Amino acid sequence: MAACNARMKDLEVIHSYLESQASRCFNLLYERYSGKVYAKCLTLLGDTALAEDATQEIFTKIFLNLARFNEKSKFSTWLYSITYNFCIDYIRRKKKEKAIFSDEMERAADIVGDNIPDKELLELNLAQLEQVLHSLNPGDRAILLMKYQDGEQIKDIAKQFGKSESAIKMQIKRAKERARKIRAKNFPDESNSNVYERKAKSLRGNAR
Amino acid sequence: MCMSEKQNPFEEMQDEQIRTFFEGPADRKIKARLDGTMGTFRLLGNIADVYLNRFVDTMVGMANGAGVRDEEAEADQGRLPTGEKKSNDDSKYPNL
Numbered sequence: 001m002a003a004c005n006a007r008m009k010d011l012e013v014i015h016s017y018l019e020s021q022a023s024r025c026f027n028l029l030y031e032r033y034s035g036k037v038y039a040k041c042l043t044l045l046g047d048t049a050l051a052e053d054a055t056q057e058i059f060t061k062i063f064l065n066l067a068r069f070n071e072k073s074k075f076s077t078w079l080y081s082i083t084y085n086f087c088i089d090y091i092r093r094k095k096k097e098k099a100i101f102s103d104e105m106e107r108a109a110d111i112v113g114d115n116i117p118d119k120e121l122l123e124l125n126l127a128q129l130e131q132v133l134h135s136l137n138p139g140d141r142a143i144l145l146m147k148y149q150d151g152e153q154i155k156d157i158a159k160q161f162g163k164s165e166s167a168i169k170m171q172i173k174r175a176k177e178r179a180r181k182i183r184a185k186n187f188p189d190e191s192n193s194n195v196y197e198r199k200a201k202s203l204r205g206n207a208r
Numbered sequence: 209m210c211m212s213e214k215q216n217p218f219e220e221m222q223d224e225q226i227r228t229f230f231e232g233p234a235d236r237k238i239k240a241r242l243d244g245t246m247g248t249f250r251l252l253g254n255i256a257d258v259y260l261n262r263f264v265d266t267m268v269g270m271a272n273g274a275g276v277r278d279e280e281a282e283a284d285q286g287r288l289p290t291g292e293k294k295s296n297d298d299s300k301y302p303n304l
Binding site for chain 2: 030035051064125144
C-alpha cells in the first residue's frame, strides 16, 4: 500500500498504518483529530493542563489499540467515544463522583416529549454556553457535545452510555431548561431582548 | 468568497478551542510527549521481537541440554548412556 498522505481517508490511513507501522500514518491521524480531542477534553475537564494530559493518554490508547478498531462505526465516532469515556472516568476517579449523570436520568423513562426548542441552547453566545456547560454534570455535558457538536443521533448516544433513549432526551431537556435559567439570571437584558424580538417577529407574522 | 453555513455555538466553541490548541504550545508539547511514548513502546516491541525468540530457544535448548547432562552424569558414575548398547562380556574377557 502507498505511504500515507493527507488525501487518504481515515480507514485507508489506518489500514496502511497497520500494515507498515509507519509513524507518518499515525501522525496523520493525530494531526486530523488532536484538536477536536483536546477541545472535548477541555470542555469536559475544564482545565488546560488536564486536557493536555488526557489528549496524550487518549492518543496513546489509540496507538496501542488501533488494531482492535472493528470499523463498525466511523473512526471519529470510535475516537470520540474513547475520549468521552476517558474524561468521564477521570472525573469519576478524581472526585469519587458516582453520579456523573443527573439523578433524573434513571427516572426519565416515562417522560415523553421535549417541548423546549433547541434554540434555547443554540442561541447562546460562547460565554453563555461555557457557563451553561460549566453548571452541568460531566455526563450531561458529554451528551450535549455529542448531540450538538458531533451531530450524533439520540439512539447512538444512548447506546454509548448504556442508557435509554428517553433518558438521553430527558437529559437534553434538562440542559435546555438550565440554559434558559442561566441566561435569564446572568444575561437578563439579552434574554429579554430575545423574547421581545420573538414577540415582535410573531406579531409581524400575524400581521401578514 | 462563499458564505459558510452558520455554526452553532457548540461548533464555534470547538473551533475556538482548536485554534488555541494549535496556536499555543499545547500541540507541540503533546506531540513531543506522544513521540517519546510511542518510541518507548516501539523499542519494547522490537526488544520483545528479537529477544523473545532467543529466550524461547534458550529455554528449549536448556530443557534438551538437561537430558544430555543427565546422560553425561550417568556415564561419569560408571553407567552407560541410555542410547548406547551394553557391550558384550566376551569382548571384556576375550580369552575366556
